[in-house]
Amino acid sequence: MTTYPETQAELEQFEAEFADQLQLSTEAQDLLFREARTANTFTDEPVSEEQMRAIYELVKWAPTSMNNQPLRIVLVRSDEARARLVDLMAEGNKPKTQAAPLVAILAADNEFHEELPRVFPHFPAAKDMFGGNEAMRLRTAELNATLQIAYFILGVRAAGLAAGPMTGFDADAVTREFFPDGEHRALAVVNIGKPGPDAWFPRSPRLDFDEVVTTV
Known part of the structure; x- marks a missing residue:
């Protein structure tokens, strides 16, 4: 073990x-x-658009089901947008989101299938398959956007930055506020920047190999 x-x-x-x-x-x-840890404090050093573009250009190559690309990212840079978001965060997350150099809202595009002819040209019928089955389309959007969120967090770390991913917020309200078209659903909010003083909680335990893996 x-x-x-x-x-x-x-x-x-x-x-x-x-x-x-x-x-x-x-x-x-x-x-x-x-x-790597989830950061709870950050320095004032800004996170540039070039850094975020480099992160995306790396993580976009990570695998998803049928190469669908449902992740949508809103980078919250203005004070006005930051205030709107902070108001919808859980109380314990408000100060962290207020102080982080950059905050990203990560959402699933429930109409991802519209892009399938371009990103998965080997299966022309895929768009119609998902378009005709809403339940499957919504499940696929959430699963693969969640995969892409995990890749995004690793990309932030690969750039030498710290990530503070959170699901402690009013997801329905954030969706309405930042994705009013009704075609997206907010899944996570990630604070991004250089870690500040006392940024980390103590490392929590993980399950061991023998507790997780079974060979058949």
């Missing part, structure tokens, strides 16, 4: 044990996974 290393010596032993099994460098593994 493998447990998460808690001391530097245990971490070095852990890294040595699996060094031959993982092609990603130890530094990259730490950046994306082992040392």
